[in-house]
Amino acid sequence: MNDNIPASLPTSDVLLAEIDNHDVARLTMNRPERHNAFTPELIAALHAAFDAIARMKGIRAVVLKGEGRSFSAGADLGYMKEAGGWDEAENIADGQRLSDMLNAIYTCPVPTIAVAHGAVYGGGVGLIACADLAIAIQTAQFRLSEIRLGITPATISPFVIKAIGARHARRYFMTAEPFSAAEARRIGLVHRALTTSGDADQQIGEWIELLGEAAPGAVRDAKTLIMDYAGEEITDELRTDSANRIAARRADPEGKEGLTAFLEKRAPKW
Structure with missing residues (x-):
């Protein structure tokens, strides 16, 4: 491990963070009981972690995963219900915080690898779209389901459209239909669709080795x-x-x- 790299990253109950012996930052969203759905706390923790990584010298890669059965089911419904009672200024500020977090991932100078599994909805799709390299485990199910709640995927849309293109976005933004890991690979949201988490870890190891060279x-x-x-x-x-x-x-x-x-x-x- 590079002795010049700080031994730890900002961590919290909702985001586990460590730097391994290969100078790889490993971040794990840790709200498994809520399918790692976004709350203001999780959004802030992700933003803080990627800001810290961007300032560090010697980090070779970032790996982003979700604990439990899902990568991320998007926004927590309790959080969304609460936001429905906020005024316009509060909602704009909240949307800006989400956009700033996504942009911190998208622009992070360190190569970022994301691993999708289980439910990957709404903002979870946004996280995958912001990563430089993305893997989907075969059982992952993706969905841009916002219109079913009477809203739109506005904040994540710049990043998702960059990843999949306007033509595919027209379909999945407006139908909110679920799609598979294989389809996510076909439309360019992920680079690999693999069978198991072990396969994903092997691919991550291969990419990290290449980045290390x-x-x-x-x-x-x-x-x-x-x-x-x-x-x-x-x-x-x-x-x-x-x-x-x-x-x-x-x-x-x-x-x-x-x-x-x-x-x-x-x-x-x-």
Whole structure:
């Protein structure tokens, strides 16, 4: 384990957090009796954990899971009922807190891996959409069920539409029909649909090994490339920006070490 990494992360009763011996942050939502449904406390705990991880140096990956039978069933119904009595300003502030938490995951410079199982509804789908790498265990059932409650998936929609595209969003936002792990993979919400949790852990291990072989700063910059360039027109300005970025990477100590190690036929020192 990297001695420069703090030994612990912000933790709470609703979110278990640890850093393992491979410098991987492991977060587990811990409301199994409520299918890890969102409450203000869980939203705040997730936001705090990802903010802390973003500031740490040396963390190689984040793994996000849910304790118990489900990954996350979206918003807790008691919480939603209470929100129905709030005024407009309170509801806007609450929606902003959820959006800020999702954005902290989406923009986290450390590669994030999410594992979906059991019920994955509403905001749970949003969490999966924000992850860089996502796995669904075969028994997972996904659903964007908000319209059945008279609301919409507004706050999660920017992230979900980025993941699955507008065409699939038209179907699942408006029908609220459930869909399987295989369908989640087909539409791009997850990268792998696997049979068991053991299979998922094996895939996570393989991804973490690959990430460990890559230069950590280059991984962070590669994620930034995708966020900055996705959907943009290829203009002269964008091409110039991309040339400037590769020049910066080549001049970076990581870039120099990577090239030197390749030429010397040895493993790079990172």
